[in-house]
Amino acid sequence: GAVVSQHPSWVICKSGTSVKIECRSLDFQATTMFWYRQFPKQSLMLMATSNEGSKATYEQGVEKDKFLINHASLTLSTLTVTSAHPEDSSFYICSARVSGGDYNEQFFGPGTRLTVL
Amino acid sequence: GQNIDQPTEMTATEGAIVQINCTYQTSGFNGLFWYQQHAGEAPTFLSYNVLDGLEEKGRFSSFLSRSKGYSYLLLKELQMKDSASYLCAVTDSNYQLIWGAGTKLIIKP
Numbered sequence: 001g002a003v004v005s006q007h008p009s010w011v012i013c014k015s016g017t018s019v020k021i022e023c024r025s026l027d028f029q030a031t032t033m034f035w036y037r038q039f040p041k042q043s044l045m046l047m048a049t050s051n052e053g054s055k056a057t058y059e060q061g062v063e064k065d066k067f068l069i070n071h072a073s074l075t076l077s078t079l080t081v082t083s084a085h086p087e088d089s090s091f092y093i094c095s096a097r098v099s100g101g102d103y104n105e106q107f108f109g110p111g112t113r114l115t116v117l
Numbered sequence: 118g119q120n121i122d123q124p125t126e127m128t129a130t131e132g133a134i135v136q137i138n139c140t141y142q143t144s145g146f147n148g149l150f151w152y153q154q155h156a157g158e159a160p161t162f163l164s165y166n167v168l169d170g171l172e173e174k175g176r177f178s179s180f181l182s183r184s185k186g187y188s189y190l191l192l193k194e195l196q197m198k199d200s201a202s203y204l205c206a207v208t209d210s211n212y213q214l215i216w217g218a219g220t221k222l223i224i225k226p
Contacts, residue, residue, distance in 0.1 A: 034214075043204065043218040044160070093159045105150070106214060108159040 002028045004096050006109035013084055014117055020080045021112045023094030029074040030096035034106060035067075038091045050077045084116045119143045121217035123205050128223045129195055137190045137203050137220045145210020151179050151190045152204040154219065160204055163190070192222075200224045 003026040013019050023033055031052050036044040048069050050056045056069035068080040077096075081088055091113050095106040120142045129135040141149070148167040152160035166172055166181035166188060178191040190203055205217040 044216050111159040
Protein backbone atom coordinates (compact mmCIF):
# COMPACT_ATOMS: atom_id res chain seq x y z
CA GLY A 1 0.00 0.00 0.00
CA ALA A 2 0.87 3.64 -0.25
CA VAL A 3 3.19 4.91 2.46
CA VAL A 4 3.24 8.40 3.94
CA SER A 5 5.96 9.53 6.31
CA GLN A 6 6.09 12.48 8.66
CA HIS A 7 9.03 14.11 10.31
CA PRO A 8 9.57 14.70 13.14
CA SER A 9 7.48 12.20 15.10
CA TRP A 10 7.46 14.46 18.10
CA VAL A 11 8.82 17.88 18.92
CA ILE A 12 9.04 20.03 22.02
CA CYS A 13 9.64 23.72 21.53
CA LYS A 14 9.55 26.97 23.45
CA SER A 15 6.70 29.41 23.08
CA GLY A 16 7.34 31.89 20.28
CA THR A 17 9.46 29.62 18.13
CA SER A 18 8.51 28.12 14.76
CA VAL A 19 8.27 24.43 13.99
CA LYS A 20 8.30 22.79 10.57
CA ILE A 21 6.67 19.41 9.95
CA GLU A 22 7.34 17.46 6.77
CA CYS A 23 4.95 15.07 5.08
CA ARG A 24 6.21 12.81 2.30
CA SER A 25 4.52 10.27 0.06
CA LEU A 26 7.19 7.61 -0.30
CA ASP A 27 6.03 5.37 -3.12
CA PHE A 28 3.41 7.37 -4.96
CA GLN A 29 2.67 10.84 -6.24
CA ALA A 30 0.14 12.88 -4.33
CA THR A 31 -1.39 15.89 -6.02
CA THR A 32 -3.37 16.60 -2.88
CA MET A 33 -2.26 16.44 0.73
CA PHE A 34 -4.28 17.23 3.82
CA TRP A 35 -3.25 18.54 7.20
CA TYR A 36 -5.24 17.58 10.27
CA ARG A 37 -5.01 18.44 13.93
CA GLN A 38 -6.31 16.22 16.68
CA PHE A 39 -6.69 17.20 20.31
CA PRO A 40 -6.90 14.50 22.99
CA LYS A 41 -10.09 12.44 22.85
CA GLN A 42 -11.37 14.40 19.86
CA SER A 43 -11.75 13.54 16.22
CA LEU A 44 -9.60 14.72 13.37
CA MET A 45 -10.04 18.36 12.43
CA LEU A 46 -9.11 19.29 8.88
CA MET A 47 -6.87 22.35 8.87
CA ALA A 48 -6.09 22.76 5.20
CA THR A 49 -5.96 21.09 1.81
CA SER A 50 -2.72 21.39 -0.04
CA ASN A 51 -2.44 21.03 -3.81
CA GLU A 52 0.93 20.73 -5.51
CA GLY A 53 2.06 23.99 -7.03
CA SER A 54 -0.78 26.12 -5.69
CA LYS A 55 -1.80 27.85 -2.49
CA ALA A 56 -3.35 25.78 0.24
CA THR A 57 -7.05 26.04 1.03
CA TYR A 58 -7.59 26.65 4.73
CA GLU A 59 -10.65 25.63 6.72
CA GLN A 60 -12.65 28.26 8.51
CA GLY A 61 -11.01 29.37 11.71
CA VAL A 62 -7.50 28.25 10.74
CA GLU A 63 -5.04 31.15 10.51
CA LYS A 64 -3.13 30.91 7.25
CA ASP A 65 -0.40 33.23 8.49
CA LYS A 66 0.17 31.06 11.53
CA PHE A 67 0.06 27.67 9.82
CA LEU A 68 2.13 28.02 6.66
CA ILE A 69 1.74 25.21 4.16
CA ASN A 70 3.99 24.57 1.21
CA HIS A 71 3.40 21.79 -1.31
CA ALA A 72 6.39 22.23 -3.59
CA SER A 73 6.46 18.79 -5.16
CA LEU A 74 4.23 15.79 -5.75
CA THR A 75 5.81 13.98 -2.82
CA LEU A 76 6.37 16.67 -0.19
CA SER A 77 4.21 19.06 1.77
CA THR A 78 5.36 21.04 4.81
CA LEU A 79 3.42 22.66 7.64
CA THR A 80 5.17 25.40 9.60
CA VAL A 81 3.63 26.46 12.89
CA THR A 82 4.88 30.00 13.35
CA SER A 83 5.25 31.66 16.74
CA ALA A 84 3.94 28.57 18.46
CA HIS A 85 2.02 28.90 21.73
CA PRO A 86 1.01 26.26 24.29
CA GLU A 87 -2.51 26.09 22.82
CA ASP A 88 -0.95 24.88 19.55
CA SER A 89 0.18 21.72 21.33
CA SER A 90 -1.58 18.92 19.50
CA PHE A 91 -1.21 15.85 17.31
CA TYR A 92 -0.70 16.94 13.70
CA ILE A 93 -1.42 14.38 11.02
CA CYS A 94 -0.98 14.65 7.28
CA SER A 95 -2.58 12.51 4.63
CA ALA A 96 -2.08 12.14 0.93
CA ARG A 97 -4.56 11.25 -1.76
CA VAL A 98 -3.39 8.99 -4.52
CA SER A 99 -3.51 10.66 -7.92
CA GLY A 100 -5.98 8.76 -10.09
CA GLY A 101 -6.74 6.32 -7.31
CA ASP A 102 -9.79 4.11 -7.38
CA TYR A 103 -11.72 5.79 -4.64
CA ASN A 104 -9.88 8.85 -3.47
CA GLU A 105 -8.58 7.07 -0.40
CA GLN A 106 -6.40 9.10 1.90
CA PHE A 107 -3.27 7.52 3.32
CA PHE A 108 -2.17 8.90 6.64
CA GLY A 109 1.24 9.69 7.96
CA PRO A 110 2.12 8.51 11.49
CA GLY A 111 1.52 11.95 12.97
CA THR A 112 3.66 14.53 14.76
CA ARG A 113 3.09 15.28 18.41
CA LEU A 114 3.86 18.94 19.12
CA THR A 115 4.32 20.20 22.66
CA VAL A 116 4.85 23.91 23.14
CA LEU A 117 6.21 24.91 26.53
CA GLY B 118 -25.08 21.36 7.43
CA GLN B 119 -23.05 18.20 7.15
CA ASN B 120 -23.19 15.73 9.98
CA ILE B 121 -21.86 12.31 10.86
CA ASP B 122 -23.12 10.54 13.96
CA GLN B 123 -21.64 7.53 15.69
CA PRO B 124 -21.72 6.37 19.30
CA THR B 125 -19.05 7.83 21.54
CA GLU B 126 -18.05 4.61 23.25
CA MET B 127 -18.87 0.91 23.17
CA THR B 128 -17.75 -2.03 25.26
CA ALA B 129 -17.56 -5.65 24.12
CA THR B 130 -16.10 -8.95 25.26
CA GLU B 131 -13.12 -10.71 23.73
CA GLY B 132 -14.29 -13.29 21.19
CA ALA B 133 -17.69 -11.65 20.71
CA ILE B 134 -19.15 -9.61 17.84
CA VAL B 135 -19.76 -5.87 17.89
CA GLN B 136 -21.52 -3.55 15.44
CA ILE B 137 -20.63 0.14 15.27
CA ASN B 138 -23.24 2.28 13.57
CA CYS B 139 -22.76 5.48 11.61
CA THR B 140 -25.44 7.77 10.19
CA TYR B 141 -24.66 10.67 7.92
CA GLN B 142 -26.19 13.74 6.34
CA THR B 143 -23.90 15.28 3.74
CA SER B 144 -24.11 17.41 0.62
CA GLY B 145 -23.64 14.64 -1.89
CA PHE B 146 -22.06 11.25 -1.41
CA ASN B 147 -19.01 9.73 -3.01
CA GLY B 148 -18.19 6.94 -0.63
CA LEU B 149 -17.88 6.06 3.03
CA PHE B 150 -14.71 5.03 4.82
CA TRP B 151 -14.03 3.31 8.11
CA TYR B 152 -10.69 3.92 9.77
CA GLN B 153 -9.17 2.43 12.92
CA GLN B 154 -7.11 4.63 15.21
CA HIS B 155 -5.15 3.38 18.19
CA ALA B 156 -4.34 5.88 20.90
CA GLY B 157 -1.46 8.14 19.93
CA GLU B 158 -1.33 6.84 16.39
CA ALA B 159 -2.65 7.99 13.02
CA PRO B 160 -5.75 6.38 11.47
CA THR B 161 -5.40 3.28 9.32
CA PHE B 162 -7.77 2.33 6.53
CA LEU B 163 -10.26 -0.46 7.17
CA SER B 164 -12.93 -0.34 4.49
CA TYR B 165 -14.63 1.62 1.76
CA ASN B 166 -18.26 1.43 0.60
CA VAL B 167 -19.77 3.35 -2.29
CA LEU B 168 -22.56 0.96 -3.31
CA ASP B 169 -25.26 -0.47 -1.08
CA GLY B 170 -24.51 -3.76 0.55
CA LEU B 171 -21.98 -5.59 2.64
CA GLU B 172 -18.23 -5.63 2.08
CA GLU B 173 -16.43 -8.38 3.97
CA LYS B 174 -12.73 -8.35 4.74
CA GLY B 175 -11.62 -11.02 7.16
CA ARG B 176 -12.97 -10.37 10.64
CA PHE B 177 -14.25 -6.95 9.63
CA SER B 178 -17.29 -6.19 7.48
CA SER B 179 -18.86 -2.88 6.51
CA PHE B 180 -22.40 -2.25 5.34
CA LEU B 181 -23.91 0.72 3.53
CA SER B 182 -27.45 1.89 2.81
CA ARG B 183 -27.34 5.13 0.84
CA SER B 184 -31.09 5.64 0.96
CA LYS B 185 -30.99 5.56 4.75
CA GLY B 186 -27.71 7.45 5.12
CA TYR B 187 -26.48 4.58 7.26
CA SER B 188 -23.45 2.36 7.60
CA TYR B 189 -22.14 -0.08 10.14
CA LEU B 190 -18.82 -1.72 10.85
CA LEU B 191 -19.05 -5.28 12.12
CA LEU B 192 -16.15 -6.77 14.02
CA LYS B 193 -16.16 -10.52 14.66
CA GLU B 194 -14.06 -12.71 16.97
CA LEU B 195 -12.94 -9.66 18.88
CA GLN B 196 -9.36 -9.54 20.07
CA MET B 197 -7.84 -7.30 22.71
CA LYS B 198 -5.86 -5.51 20.00
CA ASP B 199 -9.15 -4.34 18.47
CA SER B 200 -9.46 -1.85 21.34
CA ALA B 201 -9.23 1.44 19.45
CA SER B 202 -11.30 4.29 18.10
CA TYR B 203 -13.23 3.63 14.89
CA LEU B 204 -13.82 6.61 12.65
CA CYS B 205 -16.55 6.88 10.05
CA ALA B 206 -15.90 9.36 7.24
CA VAL B 207 -17.96 10.31 4.20
CA THR B 208 -16.72 11.86 0.96
CA ASP B 209 -19.10 14.59 -0.12
CA SER B 210 -19.89 15.97 -3.58
CA ASN B 211 -16.64 17.97 -3.54
CA TYR B 212 -14.65 14.87 -2.56
CA GLN B 213 -14.00 16.37 0.85
CA LEU B 214 -13.82 13.90 3.72
CA ILE B 215 -16.33 14.63 6.46
CA TRP B 216 -15.31 12.92 9.70
CA GLY B 217 -17.36 11.49 12.52
CA ALA B 218 -16.11 12.00 16.06
CA GLY B 219 -15.15 8.35 16.35
CA THR B 220 -16.34 5.47 18.50
CA LYS B 221 -14.02 4.28 21.25
CA LEU B 222 -14.27 0.51 21.46
CA ILE B 223 -13.22 -1.11 24.72
CA ILE B 224 -12.62 -4.86 24.68
CA LYS B 225 -12.82 -6.72 27.99
CA PRO B 226 -11.39 -10.19 28.64
